[in-house]
Amino acid sequence: MTTTMALLRIRVQGLGKSFVLHHQGGVRINVFQDLDLQVAAGECLALAGASGTGKSSLLRSLYGNYKPDMGSIFVLHENAYIDLASAPPRWIQHVRRGTIAYVSQFLRVIPRVSAVDIVTEAAQFNGRSRDLARQTAQAILSRLNIGPHLWSLAPKTFSGGEQQRVNIARGFARECPVLLLDEPTASLDAENRDVVIRMILEAKATGTAVVGIFHDEQVRSAVADRIFTMPGQADAPGKERSPDCVC
Amino acid sequence: MSQLINKEAPYPVVPEQSDPDAETERKTASSKPCSPGVDDNPLLIVEDVGKSFNGTPACRDISFMLWPGEVLAIVGESGSGKTTLLRCLSAGIRADNGRTSYCSPTFGEMDVFTSPEHVLRQLHRTEWGLVHQNPRDGLRLGVSAGANIGERLMSLGQRNYGAIRDEALTWMRKVEINGDRIDDLPLHFSGGMQQRLQIARNLVTKPRLMFMDEPTGGLDVSVQARLLDLLRSLCSELHLAVILVTHDLGVARLLADRLLVMQCGRVVESGLTDQVLDDPHHPYTQLLVASILEA
Amino acid sequence: MSGTDKTTRHSGDGYNFAYLDEQTKRMVRRAILKAVAIPGYQVPFAGREMPMPFGWGTGGIQLTAALLGRDDVLKVIDQGADDTTNAVSIRKFFQRTAGVRTTERTAEATIIQTRHRIPETPLREDQILVYQVPLPEPLRWLEPRETESRKMHAQEEYGVMHVKLYEDIARHGRIVTSFDYPVRVAGRYVMSPSPIPKFDNPKMDDCPALQIFGAGRERRVYAIPPYTEVRSLDFEDHPFAIQRWVESCGLCGSRNSYLDEIILDDRGKRMFVCSDSDYCRSRRETEDSGPTAVVPENGRETREVKA
Numbered sequence A: 001m002t003t004t005m006a007l008l009r010i011r012v013q014g015l016g017k018s019f020v021l022h023h024q025g026g027v028r029i030n031v032f033q034d035l036d037l038q039v040a041a042g043e044c045l046a047l048a049g050a051s052g053t054g055k056s057s058l059l060r061s062l063y064g065n066y067k068p069d070m071g072s073i074f075v076l077h078e079n080a081y082i083d084l085a086s087a088p089p090r091w092i093q094h095v096r097r098g099t100i101a102y103v104s105q106f107l108r109v110i111p112r113v114s115a116v117d118i119v120t121e122a123a124q125f126n127g128r129s130r131d132l133a134r135q136t137a138q139a140i141l142s143r144l145n146i147g148p149h150l151w152s153l154a155p156k157t158f159s160g161g162e163q164q165r166v167n168i169a170r171g172f173a174r175e176c177p178v179l180l181l182d183e184p185t186a187s188l189d190a191e192n193r194d195v196v197i198r199m200i201l202e203a204k205a206t207g208t209a210v211v212g213i214f215h216d217e218q219v220r221s222a223v224a225d226r227i228f229t230m231p232g233q234a235d236a237p238g239k240e241r242s243p244d245c246v247c
Numbered sequence B: 001m002s003q004l005i006n007k008e009a010p011y012p013v014v015p016e017q018s019d020p021d022a023e024t025e026r027k028t029a030s031s032k033p034c035s036p037g038v039d040d041n042p043l044l045i046v047e048d049v050g051k052s053f054n055g056t057p058a059c060r061d062i063s064f065m066l067w068p069g070e071v072l073a074i075v076g077e078s079g080s081g082k083t084t085l086l087r088c089l090s091a092g093i094r095a096d097n098g099r100t101s102y103c104s105p106t107f108g109e110m111d112v113f114t115s116p117e118h119v120l121r122q123l124h125r126t127e128w129g130l131v132h133q134n135p136r137d138g139l140r141l142g143v144s145a146g147a148n149i150g151e152r153l154m155s156l157g158q159r160n161y162g163a164i165r166d167e168a169l170t171w172m173r174k175v176e177i178n179g180d181r182i183d184d185l186p187l188h189f190s191g192g193m194q195q196r197l198q199i200a201r202n203l204v205t206k207p208r209l210m211f212m213d214e215p216t217g218g219l220d221v222s223v224q225a226r227l228l229d230l231l232r233s234l235c236s237e238l239h240l241a242v243i244l245v246t247h248d249l250g251v252a253r254l255l256a257d258r259l260l261v262m263q264c265g266r267v268v269e270s271g272l273t274d275q276v277l278d279d280p281h282h283p284y285t286q287l288l289v290a291s292i293l294e295a
Numbered sequence C: 001m002s003g004t005d006k007t008t009r010h011s012g013d014g015y016n017f018a019y020l021d022e023q024t025k026r027m028v029r030r031a032i033l034k035a036v037a038i039p040g041y042q043v044p045f046a047g048r049e050m051p052m053p054f055g056w057g058t059g060g061i062q063l064t065a066a067l068l069g070r071d072d073v074l075k076v077i078d079q080g081a082d083d084t085t086n087a088v089s090i091r092k093f094f095q096r097t098a099g100v101r102t103t104e105r106t107a108e109a110t111i112i113q114t115r116h117r118i119p120e121t122p123l124r125e126d127q128i129l130v131y132q133v134p135l136p137e138p139l140r141w142l143e144p145r146e147t148e149s150r151k152m153h154a155q156e157e158y159g160v161m162h163v164k165l166y167e168d169i170a171r172h173g174r175i176v177t178s179f180d181y182p183v184r185v186a187g188r189y190v191m192s193p194s195p196i197p198k199f200d201n202p203k204m205d206d207c208p209a210l211q212i213f214g215a216g217r218e219r220r221v222y223a224i225p226p227y228t229e230v231r232s233l234d235f236e237d238h239p240f241a242i243q244r245w246v247e248s249c250g251l252c253g254s255r256n257s258y259l260d261e262i263i264l265d266d267r268g269k270r271m272f273v274c275s276d277s278d279y280c281r282s283r284r285e286t287e288d289s290g291p292t293a294v295v296p297e298n299g300r301e302t303r304e305v306k307a
Helices: A055-063 A089-098 A115-126 A130-143 A160-173 A190-205 A217-223 B022-031 B082-089 B117-125 B145-155 B161-174 B179-183 B191-203 B221-238 B249-255 B273-278 B283-290 C006-013 C022-037 C058-067 C085-097 C146-154 C159-172 C198-204 C277-286
Strands: A008-021 A027-040 A044-048 A070-077 A080-083 A100-103 A178-182 A209-213 A226-229 A239-241 B044-053 B056-066 B071-075 B097-104 B108-111 B128-131 B209-213 B241-245 B258-263 B266-272 C073-078 C111-115 C128-132 C183-185 C189-191 C210-215 C220-224 C230-232 C259-263 C270-274
Touching: A008 A055, A008 A209, A027 A055, A027 A209, A044 A055, A044 A217, A055 A070, A055 A100, A055 A178, A055 A209, A070 A089, A089 A100, A089 B266, A100 A160, A115 A130, A115 A160, A130 A160, A160 A178, A160 A190, A178 A190, A190 A209, A190 A217, B044 B082, B056 B082, B056 B097, B056 B258, B056 B266, B071 B082, B071 B249, B082 B209, B082 B241, B117 B128, B117 C146, B128 B191, B145 B161, B145 B179, B145 B191, B145 C159, B161 B179, B161 B191, B161 C159, B179 C159, B191 B221, B221 B249, B241 B249, B249 B273, B258 B273, B258 B283, B266 B273, B266 B283, C022 C058, C022 C210, C022 C220, C058 C085, C058 C111, C058 C128, C058 C210, C058 C220, C073 C085, C073 C277, C085 C111, C189 C220, C198 C230, C270 C277
Parallel strands: A044 A209, A044 A226, A100 A178, A178 A209, B071 B241, B071 B258, B128 B209, B209 B241, C073 C111, C111 C128, C128 C210
Antiparallel strands: A008 A027, A008 A070, A070 A080, A226 A239, B044 B056, B044 B097, B097 B108, B258 B266, C183 C189, C183 C230, C210 C220, C259 C270
């Protein structure tokens, strides 16, 4: 396997996550348990499984957005592996700034901030000048068919597809070594979907480790190297398998 | 360090990473110029702070740290002790117990609760800022906008009228107030403008730490959004550390890096803002999050 | 009433020398000593009821009463003149209660009580200038709380004083404060010089005479010891400047004294005269004929005042 030779960017061990709903009778929902997975540089891992098996929860855990109950999530940040499951908030933020870009399902931004400013702010993180970041932002937005007439507008008024493309642009503007994608192409047309596919492939080529949820079979087969199938309702540990269509 | 870095993990990796000596890694991690160093010193260390009024505890056992450039929101419902805590930390009232140490460029490491009043007053004119919910509490309504901004400079000994005025204009521009209004009394400003003026008045000495009590509290939603955006960009531009008291989780999400959730005077949950709001663990936090109205 | 029989008069009236009882005088003197020791600092003192209302110089009178000795020569001026109501009544008060010698000549006086002016004639080391002060607190305009303004003095938080000057310039293009212009004494306390014109401010600086200030209603005394630095607050680019007139005094011709404008008739005829009546008269007396000494009726037409 090529993966064993490459630089490991993410290594998840014995990860478990549950929710306790205190206001609904203290119900405990076990989302997943004892997951193991790893992702190398330049590799794309697709999360698969039925709805409700915790794909998004896993992705959010990888971003430090959800706090797992057990296990560890080591992410290669600068020259060290940091465990996002136990790191203090400041470290998680630090890792996010430098290493992990996360494209959520829905765009969540400050009202009335323009699209280009949102993406510029993301692009500015790597110590870039404001001007350069702005150029980067404009280039990415253009590539995703968000024309200059929309740049100065706040995305709240955009269509669902446009909002999602702004969201994607924001994620890619960072050029982070780890990219987490939660259904990035869900509301996109074929043309834009192909742009996103190309962007993912380019990111992989530069050594980015990608973890994504792709419901679109076409996208998945185009970008994923491996598929990680979530176990059903906490019955069995997660297993990795090769995607059927990828050699 | 050791629990964060998996020394045992068998890395099938390239040589540089294969020998993870914790100390050297830490150095490399913090030497990157683009990121605020993970291990620089905290600006504020709060330990076991408590305050009672007539025997009724308003806040107890509060401990946390704040780093330079970090925005920390204290959320919770009215009466949860947020504002009392803020007033203790900013030395507005004396805490009953605990200590708060502040790392000042001027005075060095200092204990806020035991510092003499003149030192605290000086901090409030220079390295600290205090933004009141009602801008009328933080402004001099009877003197012009320019003088409001210039006051801190004048108290620090700036004696050049032209320079003070230039600085005032600069800050009015930064907080998006038209420079034409420099000689107008803030009495005649809208609520949003007054609040922005209050912020400018505080920022003119480039403070390192700002205390904000519901800064968007009394404002229309439309004005609120603009102010939030402004605050956010100012915080990052000036590398401001902020302790922000708010009952509005939306405001906290947009501005804060970290959250403290307070209930009945205690911190019941804390962590990264998005983590606490998206994955709340404590029953009270779950209740708060579940109670947000979706627009 | 120059007293030949003062002792009998006083005992007969039942008044102590200079009205106040000796214990009160000691208390006031102690306050004065403290004020002299801390230049510009407002010392509270237990001000007494005086037989005249507040605003008529009760603060200054108590200081004068505490300072007066039998050999002192007292001069009292109001707006620079010895013959205005306030000056006359205070002078009479001390003639009657202390029987000391009084004068209108600045050079002859050992104690000069003043309202709103400093004499033009330079003062000497053996003279004391007593000011009547209506509002002693220079910070009061912005800070109504006494506790807070005391703290501000203690911490030297004087930024607000410049805020006031800033406002002047922002509104009028220059500092228009022309009376009660704030000063900093000996590099420490900001002080209200009482409502003297700013024209007089430079006279306070490095003055050989002791200057003490009494506020009756607020019961405060403060002082400028002899030869103390007194600086008027200002900005580098808007430096302190005193009033100037294009006119000269219509009576004595003085070009460097503080002038009052006097309306002469209903047709708007005006003239400018020295506000310091003693200074003006002595100039007219010494500079004999005086080509500039003009009778008021023929006073030349004057232009607008240029401050």
